[in-house]
Each structure stands twice: as structure tokens, then as C-alpha cells.
Amino acid sequence: MWKICGISKAEPVLFAHYVDDDYQPTWRLWGEERVDGAVYTESDDEISHLEWETVRVRFVKAGTVERLVEALATDDGELESTYVNVSFAECNRVLDLLLRRYEALAAEDVLPTAVLQKLAIFRAERNGMSGGGGGGGGGGGVCLAPGMRLSAHHTSSYRLPHVPHRHFAEQLTRMDMELFKKLVPHQCLGAVWSRRDKDRSHDAATVLATVNQFNAVSFRVISTVLVEPNLRPLERADILASWLDIARELRVLKNFSSLKAIISGLQSNSVYRLRKTWALLPKEKAELFDELARIFSEDNNRWAQRELLMREGTAKFADTVGENDRQLQKLLHERGSPGVSHGTIPYLGTFLTDLTMIDTAIPDTVADGLINFDKRRKEFEVLAQIKLLQGAANAYHLACDPMFDRWFDSVIVLDDREAHTLSCQIEPSTNPPKERRPKKVNDNNGHGHRKNDSIASTSSSNSSQFYCETDGTATGWKRDSLERRTSPTRLSHGSSSSSLPSLDVSLSSANSGQKPNGKAGGASPAHAAARTGPDFYIIRVTFESDTVETEGVVLYKSIMLSNNERTPQVIRNAMLKLNLDGDPDAYTLAQVLPDRGRNVASSECKCILRSEHCVQSELHPAAAPAGAGPEPVANGKPRGKRS
């Protein structure tokens, strides 16, 4: 029971095989060191371009629980990534020890603030975790992954749908208010905001911050609805209802930014398409949704919200409802005059569009090169409105609840495709899935795919950055800096409550250019296999090349894999992700198993993956090739990822 499985730190000896004229081996095994309660493997790591520096690398080989935990939590606050998904002791015991370790480090004052904050979260959440069993973990072991270790969605004190709605609305408003008050109005000008580019993005930083917050709220709506695939429809409907209750409170608070963000989240395709779930929403909630959504109707140039903002922008409290808005009428009637006055937080997008349009439609100068002051005046009208509302926002008096912030940061964020996939798992599409994903455009100058490569160093300062990058063209408006904002506490999809188990797969190339293992044949008979588990997996693919240069640095890419995909396609996808050119036939795909063994996937078979958790999975090879298979993978550990 107390055993370490899956630890497979790079085996230094292996690399010595690949010495050639150009490269010196970068690893040298020194031997083992025994200290009280632990055995360490020692080696040095000469970084090739830093000849003068030798880094001694020490890997724990065996140890008592205490020692393992000590090694687990390095003093820079990083989590030793080789421990990821390692089961070696009971959850509580490890957490206890980990906590003590961090506290000791905290006492020595060597931990960065971020880690201390996490420590605080950890303390707060521990009780919840020991009681609740931690959700999808199963078994008595503990699974920790970098990036998710100290806060997890399901261990938070807040958990939808059972949250105080009013309080949530107030906290969202507090977040919005802080950003809105900091907003520099002239950054909204078309000439600044709409002409921002990478070099000038700081020119519109305060605008971007509010946009990011808006998106963050929407993403939280989407993810809380989707992330637990096994909820009963009624339970999921409760989450929808809960967000609607929060939205209703936001309406009372006149926070149109988060209100719209929630409505947008609910109207995002992956949530909106869940017909069965929506059908279970109580009638009055459905009406409420209608009424709130009507506020943001795009009809007639967003007349409804413009009108509402005009009426209530500087009013003391919300008092405007349409004659058809039964639920909102009821609400305002119940509440009566709130006694305290509220500020207003507008949805900024409307202003941004207006200012962009003004900037486009009206020339800067008139004939004779005179400055077109009419234009400036028009712009000023909009800016003045923003300023007025900023002043009104001072009327909010909302206390900060750090626990809410932690909850907010702990919610996993799904990108559009992930959300869609989860949504389809919850309620399969009525249309059979079609080939809708045309091949990626390869732009001529090939900037496309290089952007977000994560590099995980296998040296002792494991930083293990992971993420799920779903495509190469991550420029422009895709994943914006919101991602950066939320990333420190972002969870790993693979090991959180999400239903997407992770698999580690490594893509290998026979360096000599030999063509291993059967060509991609034509259509092959599909293996009939009982499908257990989800239809999709996120697998992490690493590229194993025989050359020494990539040692110590492993590139991982996450790709989504369905049960129906065939190996050649998976290889092609993986190559695309890893930015590899060449013939897909020259590569093989092997799944890394927990015992460091590997299954090489034949190119003709369907990938049938059976997996509860991270690594127990199977590829069904038609014929396991002998000899041509690549060398054992040293980095075959499943890893967490930050997306």
C-alpha cells in the first residue's frame, strides 16, 4: 500500500548511449547518497552552454513518508513534479506533513508570498478535504499535480449551487468596482483601444483589465456548469438557477458588467445547448433569465441597455423594469427601497464599440488640416458618461471576502473546445459529429505554432508548466492575458474534477529516418470494444528524439483524443502541435505505462483507450513491433499541467 509507483526520473545512465562528436553527455551518475530515512540518486548536470557551472542534481530514490514529503515540497515552493500522481500514502497523512513542511519553510521566511498565500488556502481547505474525500480521486492515495495542489474547486468552501447569492453578487461587484474605478477613460478611445497592438497594449491596460474580468466571470459560469460531467440534470439545473439568482442580485446592485458576463456565460453555446438541463429549470427562473437577457438584446443598436443605463446610471437604486418583466417587478417590489444607494457598473463593451465607431467614421481633421473638434466633443460625451459612472461607483461599500477570491481563482477555466467537448459528453449532439475541423492553415512565415511551447525542465528545479493549447494560432484575441491572470491557481484538467483523464504518450522518431511499423493502411476494421469511461481524453504528447540536444528539456503538448481516432491521425495532430515537419509515417506513437513500459500503437488500429485515471490505458496494437521501437522513455511520468 505504501509504495511509490510511477516515479521515473530521468535515468542518467541511459543518455550516455548517445554520445557523439558534437555532444558531450550532460549527465553523469555519481551514485547514491544515503541519509537518515532517504536514499538519493545523485548526478551532475552540466548545462552544455554553461560549461563553468555544474549543478548537482539529487533525486529521491526511496524514503520514509516524511522524507518524501520533505523532498516533495522544495524550499522555493515548487512541487517536485516527479511526485505527480504518485500514490504513496494516505491523503491526510501527506497533507499533514506537507503542511508542516511548508509551515517550517514559512517560519524560515524563505517562501515567496504566493506560496504563503497558498499555504493559507491550504489550511482553510484542509478540513473540507479530509471530510469530503476530495471527489474524483478514488482510492486512498493522494494525487498532487503542480498548479493544482493547494486549491481545488471541489475543496473550496464555496461550492455551487449552495452559495450565498447576494454575497456572491456583492463580491463580483467589488471586483468590478475596483477595476472600474481604476479605469482610465481615455484608454477607451478608439484611437487607443481599437488600435492597440502588442507593443502598445499597455496603453489600454486598464480597459483590458476590465475586459479580462468580464471574461473571467463568464468562464466561471461555463466551467461550473460543465466541469462535473456526472451531475444529474437536476443538479446541473440548480447550478444554472444559482447563477441566475446571483445575476438577479447583480441587477439590484446595478452591476451590468458581471450581469452581462453571467448572461453571456449562460448563453455560450456549450451551456446553452444543454436542453435537458434547461428544461428542468423552474419556470420563474426561466422567466428571470429571459428578462435579464432582454436587457442586453442587440436589437436596435442595444437600445434596451442604453435606455436602462441612462435611467439608472446615476440613480440611487435600481427601479426600472419593463412591463413584461414579471420576475424583476416582483423582485423590486419585494425589496422596496433598499435604504442604501448603489453605484452603477456599466458593461464597457458598448462604450468601446461606440468610441471605435466614432473614431472610424469621423475624420481627425477637416479640410485645411484643422483639427476636427466635433469629433473630440463627440468622444468626450462618451468619456464623460464613463466618468460620471465612475463617480457613482463610489457609492458601493463592499467588504472584501478573501475566501471568495480564492474560490474565484480556483475555478478551472475551459477553453472553447474543451467546453464544447464536455458539453457534448453531458448531452450528446443530436447531429452526429462531422468532420468540422479542416486542416490548420499553415501560414507562409510559420509563426503560427510556435507561440506557447511549454518547456519542462527535468532538472531539479522542475517548473513543469503545462497547459492545453488547442491550436497554433494563439494570437490576437484568443487566450488573452486573462489566462495569465488566473494561471497561478489554475487547475489541471487531468487530475481535477474534470472528466478528462490524462494520458502520457510520447511520440518517437527513429532518428535515422527508418520507417518503423506498418504504413498507414486504408480503412481498418474498427475494434469493437466496450466503451467505458469518457469519449475524449486529453493526452500529453512528448517528442522523443535520439539526439542529445533535447535532453533535460522535454516539450509536451496536450491534444484531445477521441476513442474513434486512429493512430495516424493522432500522430499527425501531435506533429502539428509539436511543430514537426515531415512524414507522419516516420513516427510512432507509444503510450507510456506506469511501470515505464510502453505500448507502441500500430498505425492501423484505432486507439482504444480505457482509463480511469492517468496512466492506465491501452493502445491496441495490431502487432507489437520489435526492435523498431524507440528507447524507453525516461520522462514517462504523468504530469499535471497548467493551462
Add this chain to the structure above:
Amino acid sequence: MREYKIVVLGSGGVGKSALTVQFVQGIFVEKYDPTIEDSYRKQVEVDGQQCMLEILDTAGTEQFTAMRDLYMKNGQGFVLVYSITAQSTFNDLQDLREQILRVKDKDDVPMVLVGNKCDLEAERVVGKEQGHNLSHQFKSCAFMETSAKAKINVNDVFYDLVRQINKKTPGEVRKVKKVRTCVML
């Protein structure tokens, strides 16, 4: 009169707003007011038929990513705009199209691919051929290079979309303005 909801999408800085303004206003005007009800509505005659076009321009809100689905849900036809002077704006469109198809749950949605700023030939980085190729890949998607500034092809973009919509959904011709979008399922 049939009403057409057209959504203009594309990365920031590609000149979406200029296309819209050029189409709706015809000229760059001094008395322009973006806040009034019908600033983005235009009545045109296409193939002998009067049409009311309502343009939803996402200019300025490109980065409100969570709202794109809603735009897409409400739109009947889509103008996907890139700038011929910026490769990244071209690359972004693939994802946008995918998202549209997903939201619409259809394989074929009325769409025009537009390479804007074709007056800036000297700064061109996206070849016309690339645009053509992408539109072929998109299946039944028209492609045009435009210049809002030099008034090249602007109206054609919108007319083409109207024709595509007519072709794909000929039944709805007599629908009048009162189309309330049904928000609940």
C-alpha cells in the same frame, strides 16, 4: 420586407468598423452618431428585392471572448474580416469559423471571407492566393478583397451574403421585423 442579421467578425484592427461604416453610411460623415437606434441598419435592393440589413459590428469588443457565441447565435450571415497587412489576423479566422459552425450546429453557414485594406498593396503580407485557398477550404464561402477606405468591393460583400442567405433559407422571405428571438428552450 425581410430582415437580415449580419455579423462582422475579425481581430482588432482589421478595419471591421470601417467596412460597416462605409456600407451603412456610404460616406464618412460628420454627423455620425453611433448610439442611435438605426445607426447600423440599411435598406438595400438585392436582385430586385428590398432587404433590411441589420449589421452587428463587434468592433471594440473583440476581446470579450465570452460574448462571441451570442453574436454568432443571432447572426444569419457572417463577414469574416482580416487585414492583408497582418498575417495573424488571417490565421485567427479558422478558429472563428469553427466556432460559428459549432454554435450554429451546421456545416454550412452563409459567410464571406474578406481581406480588407487592399489599398495598402505595399504593406501586403497575406497573398490573394492564400485568401482564395482558405475560402475553398471553408466550403461554399465567398472571398473578396476590399478596401473600406478606397471603397472597393464593400457593398458586394453584403450583397453576396444576402444572396447566400436567400439561397440557404428561401422560405423566410415574408418575415417582417417582429422576429423576437426565442431565448428559452
